[in-house]
Amino acid sequence: MKHVGLFRKIINFYIDGFKSMTLGKPLWIMIILKVLLLIVLMKVLFFPDFLGNKFDNDDERSSYVRHSLGGEFHN
């Protein structure tokens, strides 16, 4: 008997499961649309990591936040 590895068993478990889903199609369309629109598109186009993109290291980030918290609102 051919030995089937645990990893292969797990993969087959998921493949069989997805194949036998009766409600699969509309749900998967919904999930894929959500992931594409909300996570990929919105994140890339509209939600940059403000401090992460603007500064190279934590020292610069901390200086910026220090300035904006200590200076901008409290002159």
Added chain:
Amino acid sequence: MNDLLSVVDWSRAQFALTAMYHWLFVPLTLGLSVIVGIMETIYLRTGDKKWLNTTKFWMSIFGINFAVGVATGIILEFEFGTNWSNYSWFVGDIFGAPLAIEGLLAFFMEATFIAIMFFGWNKVSKRAHLAATWLTALGTTLSAFWILVANAWMQYPVGMEFDPAQMRNVMDNFWAVAFSPMAINKFFHTIFSGWALGGIMVMGICGWFLLKKSNIDMAIRSTKVGIWVAFVGMLLTMAFGHGSAQLVSKTQPMKLAAMEGLYNGEQGTEFVAFGLLNSQDNIKNGENPFIFKIGIPNMLSFLCNSDFNSFVPGINDIISGKSYDSDNSEISSVSYSERIKIGKTAHEALREYDKAFVAHDEAAMAQANNKLKENFKYFGYGYLDSPEEAVPNVPITFYSFHLMIILGCYLFALIILTGFFVYRTDVMQKSKLMQWLVILAIPVVWVCSESGWVTAEVGRQPWIIQDLMPAKAAISAITAGQVQTTFWIFAVLFTGFLIAEVGILINFIRKQSKLNIDNL
């Protein structure tokens, strides 16, 4: 300044929109996972195939809700990084740690056991399958716990110390953060409200089956489980809600005063069960805060302090720092004017620390740090221009709180009534009125649940972190236009998704109603 306030308002609106959309799915996941676990347990104990099919039906509803809820929570994390970058930096690892644990739990526990739950019916033993179902319920509950720990810390910041060198808070007691009384009460209040919502959703869908005279046995069987979960859930939600309110009266008294529209406190304060608030301008001019109200004498004092004659401070008392102990002798707390002064002293200490840091003067740094520590408790007040700025929007807080209470009491009565009709009579099968009441309870329970969050989050304004950081200091240097654009994109997307998601759910239930679920 106007643009700053506009960015803050739009960012808050966007966060509220996203969080409320996310919250449409979470409580149903929490409640249905337990209901499905109970049904499958009954199946394993009785071996009755009808319970197996009933379990599979509700598991499909759970699956649809779980799938359509995917990716709604992660948007909140995007918003922290983009709109609330000062906050994200300032909270350091305190906020990140619970969210990271939640992420790991969600990924490993839920992803693993949900797969076994849905795909493993004929591949693992019955007991292993049941274990997977309950572990899925445990996984979703634990995920919620860590999110609520993060939220509770914002309302009641403990277990940390501010490090001026990094300009962020550092967690020094993980257990104080994870098991703060605010986190524990919030967790149980929220989890059990999810049970109540799940149970009422089951009752409502079964009401529709009964109305259509379809799968009547399955509907009655499911209703009985739904009623018990909703009953226990609602009872415990009320108990922990009371615990939360008591805690709020001690740690966020301004929120409690806004929840009750209480401007001037007194000994033996009444609980306003229902009321119509006067306009804010009229209240400022000294008129009665209420146009009309129905109050229960002394009840707020009892609910807050377990003493019918105790003093509950109102908004004006809190601002002026006036309160009374149980002997009616005046005790002074720190007035908001004083808090603003203390906050500004803390800011001054921070600037002194910076100057000493640049000058490499360690003695001056230590001195400034001590001054900062002494005044850090009211650090956030240093950003306020006036004491009145620390008052939340009273009408929204008051009405959302009372909507939650009134709808919660209505739903609790409906659960008891439905239970009586299901167990004692055949009224549920015959009465269209009862069937419609439980169907209509579905949107009502969601409004009730969302109202709770509106109360909790609007009532703590202006604070993003209680007393330490107001929302206006937490915001990133972005324009209001940027946030408005994404707000409207989200509003359109969420509406579209919601219509599609409800459509998938209704379509599934309609198709199932044409089958004989017990004999599948």
